[in-house]
Amino acid sequence: MAERTSAAPRPGTAPLTERSSRVAVARKLTRRAGREKAGAFLAEGAQAVGEALAAHVDGAVRVREVFTTGHERHAAALERARAASVPVHLVTERAAASLSETVTPQGLVAVCDLPDVGVAEALAARPKLVAVLVGVADPGNAGTVVRVADAAGAGAVLFAGDTVDAYNGKAVRASTGSVFHLPVARNRDAAAVLAACRAAGLRLIGADGYATDDLDTADLRGDLAEPTAWVFGSEAHGLPVAVRAELDTTLRVPLYGRAESLNLATAAAVCLYASARAQHR
Numbered sequence: 001m002a003e004r005t006s007a008a009p010r011p012g013t014a015p016l017t018e019r020s021s022r023v024a025v026a027r028k029l030t031r032r033a034g035r036e037k038a039g040a041f042l043a044e045g046a047q048a049v050g051e052a053l054a055a056h057v058d059g060a061v062r063v064r065e066v067f068t069t070g071h072e073r074h075a076a077a078l079e080r081a082r083a084a085s086v087p088v089h090l091v092t093e094r095a096a097a098s099l100s101e102t103v104t105p106q107g108l109v110a111v112c113d114l115p116d117v118g119v120a121e122a123l124a125a126r127p128k129l130v131a132v133l134v135g136v137a138d139p140g141n142a143g144t145v146v147r148v149a150d151a152a153g154a155g156a157v158l159f160a161g162d163t164v165d166a167y168n169g170k171a172v173r174a175s176t177g178s179v180f181h182l183p184v185a186r187n188r189d190a191a192a193v194l195a196a197c198r199a200a201g202l203r204l205i206g207a208d209g210y211a212t213d214d215l216d217t218a219d220l221r222g223d224l225a226e227p228t229a230w231v232f233g234s235e236a237h238g239l240p241v242a243v244r245a246e247l248d249t250t251l252r253v254p255l256y257g258r259a260e261s262l263n264l265a266t267a268a269a270v271c272l273y274a275s276a277r278a279q280h281r
Contacts, residue, residue: 015070015090018098023091026067026111027098032165039114040064041167042099043180045106046077051177052110053080061180062113067091067099069107077108086110101169114167115184119158119193122183123200127155128227129275130202131268134190134243135234136163143174144265145232150178152269152276158229159186160193161240194246197229206231206239207271208250209261215274218251224278230271235264 016023028034029042043052055061057080065087068074081088091099096107123130131149136142142164149157159166166172166184187193194204203226205218218224231247233239244250253262253270262270 013090015092016095017092018095023095030101035167040111041114043110043112043172044100048177049077049108049110051180052112055180057084064111067109069093069096071107074108117183117185119185119187119196122156122185123196126200128279129154130156130229132158132160132229132231133163134160138235139164139168139171140174141264143171145268146175147178148269148272150181152272156183158193160190190243202227202229204229204247206247206250207267209252211250211252214252214254216254224275228275232268
């Protein structure tokens, strides 16, 4: 049976299997090389797919197609896809699982164009708050920082150095759709990213658990109200020496209890919200 490309599968249409060429092509997007070659990535689940379709309607991101197992919980997203003339393909549970990187696949996946956003473009509007990730390896942490940055009203998230791919499946899921809400740009040259932030009028503050000054002290001085690029380093090693040399200062999150430290995503949330609160006073 020929694979359909209409905006909705006809009643009685046999679902595509994991051996289908269309599913096989989409499955390549679970790997970074496949995403870069195709210029596309996968968004899984009702929340992410719904946000992708909203961005599609707004002209921010193009959704190429949607795969669904046809579960009734997907009805709202599928109706939105059909209204936007996005092709919808019915697939088997096994086909859906082959497109998923989760233990419990949700049976709803959208194929989206990779946004072509450079660092300069992401900073063109001169945002007052930006998150910069340098050498962050865990996609869950990276995606959560995108989500937090979105919630805190940041204008962009910049992935620098050897940071994980922002459109890794786990990172996209952890962002819960925020990857479609604000510019996300990447440049492997961390020094160039920091220079671009400085040129955009942003003060460079590194999050460092061993810094002399802390957020409370900086807030009392009024430092956090300034336009800021918060720079977060890797989970295991923190900020590289070369990156530290480019920063205006480093700050630590004060710990009032007995915990030794905070994980990256939690520390990023505290730092970004401290700046957002100061900037919105």
